[in-house]
Amino acid sequence: MRWQKFYAVIRRIPAGKVATYGQIAALAGLDGHARQVGYALHALPSGSDVPWHRVVTARGEVSRRTAGDTHELQRELLESEGIEFDARGRMAMREVQWEVRARREFPAPPRRSRPGKRRR
Numbered sequence: 182m183r184w185q186k187f188y189a190v191i192r193r194i195p196a197g198k199v200a201t202y203g204q205i206a207a208l209a210g211l212d213g214h215a216r217q218v219g220y221a222l223h224a225l226p227s228g229s230d231v232p233w234h235r236v237v238t239a240r241g242e243v244s245r246r247t248a249g250d251t252h253e254l255q256r257e258l259l260e261s262e263g264i265e266f267d268a269r270g271r272m273a274m275r276e277v278q279w280e281v282r283a284r285r286e287f288p289a290p291p292r293r294s295r296p297g298k299r300r301r
Contacts, residue, residue: 184221186210191222194235197262198279199272201239208281219244234258241274 186209194200200208202215211217222233234255238244243255256266264277 184217184224187218187221188225188231191231191233191236194232194279196232197264197277199235199237199241199259199264199274199277200279202236202244203239204279205236235279237272241271241277243270 187205190205190208191200202218203213205218206212206214209218218236222231222236225231225233237259243252243259246252256270259272260266264272266272
């Protein structure tokens, strides 16, 4: 599956912590592809072991969905892990955002040269 890198990173987020879509993309070696993380989470089969509820927006909010009530479920799951929300529906990211201690846990993928481009 093409989103396995994202899923591997998300599985490492500890209970009681969250990560942003952009943070997951960067740790997976795909900096700037936060939207792809959202697509990957949307594609998860039901019953998956990926803790999808720990991925939130950069503003510390649960991302609203166009259909269903999974955003309410996500908030409930985060609250069950001890994460609190303020009156605006935001969490204190300074307190709950996952901090990766060593980048070597997530090595950068090898750089590929672009066809037609010459390195000097």
